[in-house]
Amino acid sequence: xxxxxxxxxxxxxxxxxxxxxxxxxxxxxxxxxxxxxxxxxxxxxxxxxxxxxxxxxxxxxxxxxxxxxxxxxxxxxxxxxxxxxxxxxxxxxxxxxxxxxxxxxxxxxxxxxxxxxxxxxxxxxxxxxxxxxxxxxxxxxxxxxxxxxxxxxxxxxxxxxxxxxxxxxxxxxxxxxx
Numbered sequence: 001x002x003x004x005x006x007x008x009x010x011x012x013x014x015x016x017x018x019x020x021x022x023x024x025x026x027x028x029x030x031x032x033x034x035x036x037x038x039x040x041x042x043x044x045x046x047x048x049x050x051x052x053x054x055x056x057x058x059x060x061x062x063x064x065x066x067x068x069x070x071x072x073x074x075x076x077x078x079x080x081x082x083x084x085x086x087x088x089x090x091x092x093x094x095x096x097x098x099x100x101x102x103x104x105x106x107x108x109x110x111x112x113x114x115x116x117x118x119x120x121x122x123x124x125x126x127x128x129x130x131x132x133x134x135x136x137x138x139x140x141x142x143x144x145x146x147x148x149x150x151x152x153x154x155x156x157x158x159x160x161x162x163x164x165x166x167x168x169x170x171x172x173x174x175x176x177x178x
Contacts, residue, residue, distance in 0.1 A: 069142060072133040080130045149175045
């Protein structure tokens with residue numbers, strides 16, 4: 001059995017060695033204060049680090065989006081508004097179960113105006129997506145959807161001043177070309 005001590009970083013910025021609770025802190029301003037010495041917990045469904053979890057979920061989303069596109073293409077005889085209404089009902093039901101399971105307050109959140117603006121913009125975008133899936137060839141519609149990282153990168157740079165590195169710009173170009 002390995003006798004190497006466990007080393008954790010506490011929420012206060014110190015280092016905790018083993019399960020003794022001894023906290024070696026670089027900040028001496030709050031000596032004597034109780035510190036959080038618990039090891040980092042895995043939050044979520046997958047026991048991976050957040051980067052792998054994020055990549056895994058994005059791959060899953062891509063698969064679901066492809067299946068969604070194929071189904072919507074087959075529903076060409078149903079009007080765009082009806083497809084969105086039915087999808088909205090299912091989304092509300094699904095999200096209600098998830099939110100109640102997680103115990104998240106439904107109407108108690110900050111920036112309600114921005115949330116409703118996002119809701120409106122998302123609805124318009126979804127209407128455009130459903131319309132294009134029904135009226136364009138599936139390959140063309142899907143290829144057009146994959147231009148969204150280009151717009152996301154540009155808008156993120158303009159509005160939230162996010163850095164765009166050479167790798168990000170190269171990925172956006174490859175995304176649009178491929």
